[in-house]
Amino acid sequence: MDFGTIIEILDSAVRLGTPLLLACLAGLFSERAGIFDIGLEGKMLMAAFFSGAVAAVTGNAWLGLLAGVAGSMSLAFVHGLASITFRGNQLISGVAVNFLASGFTVLIAQSWFQQGGRTPQLSGNGRFDPITLPGADAIKDVPFFGPIYSNLISGHSILVYVAFAMVPITWWVLFRTRFGLRLRAVGENPESVDTAGISVIRMRYTAVAITGVLAGLGGVYLATGLAAGFVKEMTAGRGYIALAALIFAKWRPVPALGATMLFGLLEAISNRYPNIDLGVITLPIQFMQAVPYILTVIILAGFIGKAIPPRAGGQPYVKER
């Protein structure tokens, strides 16, 4: 395998890892605030559809982005209503959100575009084009650094850079601001936050809304960055892989980057080499596709470090009277 191939695989790992990263950080905010979110898949799918549809109609990817985030936010609101206001089961609510998105997107896509549940092909300003970073063309031919900078680092859509920037921002917000301290406290010990005179309900709704925005960006990237338009069920389990990555990263932002890029790399490798010959045995493509899920089960079982979720996660908060 030559250097050029490695760069190509890493480049596609970044592309495939980006939606996972955005969804993973989305889940991070929600779960740190004590709201389990297995509805990431649905939020991404909804955002992918609305961004694809509006970008197709208006020819403007930015309007698509707004519509996509709004679609994801509406599901975030449903989840918030169920798990915060009505104190319902958060897991059941997440399941419902996923089905809602899965059915809704095809239903509306079919009635708008009559193309079997997809949106028209996006082109021009309807897509987020790759951005060429300054100097990328100039140093293209410099050995080693040239290809890394011009092929791997430069040449992605703006949402990829946003996703990467979100990692330090998330870290800073959660661990260096008063808001972050409160948000984490709401997920660990909501009673104490309530005692301090801060509204648990408002904190949790805020966290769920941030989740809606980030998961929405992940879906928008799928439809208007990675692909050119929305296709039925285009998230294809990425929301669940993001959830797996969140557990893998033990609910921390920087490891989340590592986990999602690792899963992106696995996908990139299995796309390029369907069967990997290790000499002794050949790893089939089905195994490569299942690796993220298998790793998550192993992590959850505590065989590699222990993944301990926020303590109040999954429990509705009932104010004492």
Place this chain on the structure above:
Amino acid sequence: MEKTPKWVDVALIPLLNLLIAFVISGIVVLLIGEDPIKAIKVMVSGALGSPYGWGYTLYYATNFIFTGLAVAVAYHASQFNIGGEGQATLGGLGVALVLLAFPWPHWSIALIAAMAGGAIFGAAWAAIPAYLQAKRGSHIVITTIMFNFIGAAVLNYMLVNVLRPRGSMDPATARFGPATHLPTFHDFPLVGQFFSKSVPANVSFFVAILACYLVWVLIWRTKLGFEIRAFGRSESAARYAGISPVKIVMAAMLISGALAGLMAINNVMGEAHRLVLNSVEGAGFIGIAVALMGRNHPFGVFLAALLFGFLYQGGGELALETTIPRELITVIQALVILFTGAFDNMLRAPIESFFVARANARKEA
């Protein structure tokens, strides 16, 4: 404090939730520019208007009874088994392996063997998440989700690389022997001439009804069932009473997985007569809605499964006769899960306080 009457809990609230789900679905149909009244007519006549429709409705209902019971049994032990899809997939593999391994002389013997195969494979696929939950505290919901995906990969591998007959491009097993084909409603005496040959509803429907009865006996008439319910109500109290959490979680999840795996006698053995990719077609997930709708009671599960069988078949007809895609059923399913599950308190709290206030007023009078 006064309790709400039982009929409110088991009938009124679920029906109101269902009504809300249907009204919202109707609004969705209106928004996409179709007529909801016409949609309902098409669904009713497509699912119930002919023996053909009935045959499909009951065929789908059979699947949903098994997966609904699977979710319900686990739920009594406060385990949310979201892995019915994977367990039913692996159940299909078990059924196919049993049926292909031996030239079965008669369907009745083959059915018993296939039931064992489906149940054992389904239970085995639930056993790992159950063990990890009971012994190592892994979250059952997350592990069963992961096992759905791993199960899909296992099936894909088995069909593409192991079970596919030589020379075939199709990722599917060979056809099962004709002697293993289950009698369909067409083959039954008396009602036989009423149902046409192509109707897929088969003898598995009666196995499903038997399963409902046996689950009822298990949960409400046996010691294990009592322990499962006690554990589901309060883990700490059950532990204090000497009930082993590991035993209960394992028992409930194994039974749950076995029930999900049993579904394969209907779709794999009874209908397709071979194992294909994605033969479960989301029935594992519909089981969640069915169990919620049926209040985790076998009789409720039976009724809810009939309702979803109707929706499934009616939705298929809808997609054929109108421009409404069959994904409308997915939306209805989502709304049922949302309102009967997650939004349960929305109606329950005001309705319960209404009945409590009424009872108190009567006492004072």
